Amino acid sequence: MPRIARIKDPETIHHVMCRSISELTLFKNYKDKVKYLELLALYCEKFQCSILSYCLMDTHVHIQLDPRGSDMSKFMHGVNLCYAQYYNKKYRRHGHV
Template sequence: MPRMGRIVLPNYPHHVVQRGHNRQVVFAAPEDFQRYLDDLRELKEVFAVKVYAYCLMTNHVHLLLAPDDSAAGLGQLMKALAARATRYRNRLKGRSGTLWESRYKSSIVQTDAYLLACARYIELNPVRARMVAEPADYLWSSYRDRMCGKGDRFI
């Protein structure tokens, strides 16, 4: 039986989650995190997708993304991001095969209140995981960019 198509609305934010296969480590070193962010910065322009928030954890990512007028941009961005990360990690570790667990999950963010709650949820992920005491202490989320004026400056 074919799987159901993903519902993607143009110009609406979507909360996207992608996990490492079997919860394996996806980002082991600062260079791994930075490379993913560099790819996200580049590909968001290519596929006309806005980035509202992000958090890269060691074995998964949370992204708050909005495709432009073409709903296909979201899927194309995620496919390209996943492929680049997989090729990079496989080359680095001398392995082959998948890096990610199945397809990414996404849900539509339909209200401004939910948009803010979702961004807060994403950026507080490292605090809930007890990796840092304050969200500003975590280098791999959009919090420092949005709230402190520091960071990658591309959201």
């Protein structure tokens, strides 16, 4: 069964949650969290989005995001793809994060 289509209202604020794959620690140290926040800032500037609040936990992330009419899916894809590449290179692994 397909998932329900995402509402794309430019006036809507979204709660976004991203998880790591099973039993993988997403942020092993403070530097990993800083890197993720740097990527959020970079992509916020690129997509003209606004982060209202966030919570970085060891295995997942919560973000309150105001996309301001930009494509939220592409925004999150960019952030998570870049972080996965960073993580895999740093911890000498490959595959999904």
